[in-house]
Amino acid sequence: MLNEGIGHSHAKAILMGEHSVVYGEPAIALPLKNIDMTVTITVRSDQQQLIHSKYYEGTLRDLAGSYEGIRQLIMRLLTQFNANDLGFDLRFASKIPQERGMGSSAATSIAIIRAFYQLFETKLDTKTLRHLANIEESITHGSPSGIDAATTSSSDPIFFIKNKELTPFKIDIPGYLVIADTGVMGQTGLAVSSVRRLFDEEPSSTRRLISNLGQAAIEAKQALQDGDVEQLGDLMNKAHGYLHALGVSHPHLETLVKTALKNGALGAKLTGSGIGGSIIALAKDLHDAKRIAKALIAAGAKEYWISPLSADSQAEATE
Ligand code: MEV
Structure with missing residues (x-):
C-alpha cells in the first residue's frame, strides 16, 4: 500500500437521450474534460476517517443524506481492500457543480474508486470501475441507466444503450x-x-x-x-x-x-x-x-x- 492515492474524473453532458435512456433508448453523452475533479486519499497515523470537501467536512461515519451512496461506496472499498480500520484524509478538489445535470455524483465515485485502487496498488479495469460506480449511483439515484458512470470515466463521447451498447467515438x-x-x-x-x-x-x-x-x-x-x-x-x-x-x-x-x-x-x-x-x-x-x-x-x-x-x-x- 502507498501513502497516498489520487483519482481523477470529469463532468459529462448528455447531448441526446436523457430519461429515454432509462427505457432502453439510445443516447449520446460527451465527457467535459475541462470540468474535472480530483480525489486524494492520504493515509493517517491514527484511525480517523475524515472527509474534506466544499460541501462536507467530517467523519466518514457521519456522511449521510444525499452522500449515503458515496459513504457506502467507500465502506465497500475499505472492506474489499481489507482496510476497515485504515485512518485517512479524503480530499475533494472539484470543478463540477453538484446536482446540476453534469454527473457530479458519478464523477465523484469514479475518482474515489481510482484513488483507492491507486492507494492499494491494484490494477483497475474499466468494467469494474463502472460497476462499482453504479452501485453508488443506484443508492443515490434509484435506477440509473449507467450513462453517467460511463461518460465520467470515458475520454471520448459515447453512444450508449443501457445494458447493450457503449461505443466511444470521435467527433x-x-x-x-x-x-x-x-x-x-x-x-x-x-x-x-x-x-x-x-x-x-x-x-x-x-x-x-x-x-x-x-x-x-x-x-x-x-x-x-x-x-x-x-x-x-x-x-x-x-x-x-x-x-x-x-x-x-x-x-x-x-x-x-x-x-x-x-x-x-x-x-x-x-x-x-x-x-x-x-x-x-x-x-x-x-x-x-x-x-x-x-x-x-x-x-x-x-x-x-x-x-x-x-x-x-x-x-x-x-x-
Ligand atoms: C441523468 O444524468 C440521466 C437520466 O437519464 C438518468 C439515467 O440515465 O440514469 C435522467
Whole structure:
C-alpha cells in the first residue's frame, strides 16, 4: 500500500437521450474534460476517517443524506481492500457543480474508486470501475441507466444503450457547446420517478415521447457523422420539446433555452435529469458561444462553460 492515492474524473453532458435512456433508448453523452475533479486519499497515523470537501467536512461515519451512496461506496472499498480500520484524509478538489445535470455524483465515485485502487496498488479495469460506480449511483439515484458512470470515466463521447451498447467515438465537426447552470438543484431520483409515474398514468403518449427522444439520438449520431451542426441543433430543439412534454423542464431552464436561441444558438435543450440543473446550447463558433454565454448570464444563469464539440479543439475553449 502507498501513502497516498489520487483519482481523477470529469463532468459529462448528455447531448441526446436523457430519461429515454432509462427505457432502453439510445443516447449520446460527451465527457467535459475541462470540468474535472480530483480525489486524494492520504493515509493517517491514527484511525480517523475524515472527509474534506466544499460541501462536507467530517467523519466518514457521519456522511449521510444525499452522500449515503458515496459513504457506502467507500465502506465497500475499505472492506474489499481489507482496510476497515485504515485512518485517512479524503480530499475533494472539484470543478463540477453538484446536482446540476453534469454527473457530479458519478464523477465523484469514479475518482474515489481510482484513488483507492491507486492507494492499494491494484490494477483497475474499466468494467469494474463502472460497476462499482453504479452501485453508488443506484443508492443515490434509484435506477440509473449507467450513462453517467460511463461518460465520467470515458475520454471520448459515447453512444450508449443501457445494458447493450457503449461505443466511444470521435467527433470531428466545428461547433461549441455552451453549458449553463440555472443555479436550481436538479434531482435525478425525483425526475426519473416522475417520468415513471407519467408512464404509468399515460402509457401510450409517454411511450411515444420516449421513442421520439431515442429516434432524435440516432439522428443526432448521423448529424455528427455528417458534420451537420444545423441538423444537430434542430434535433436538440426537438429533444427539448419532448423532455418538456415529459414534465422534466423548469421555468429557469425554459428561460435559458429561449435566451440561447434568441442569441443565435443553433439548438438548445436541458441536459441531465432536468427539473433544475443545466442547459446546453449549440453555437456554430467560439465567437457565438461567448455571446450566447454572456446573454445566459444576463438572463440569470449562475455559471457557464464553453466546450468544443470536437475533442481536437479542446484546448482552444479553455479560458
Ligand atoms: C441523468 O444524468 C440521466 C437520466 O437519464 C438518468 C439515467 O440515465 O440514469 C435522467
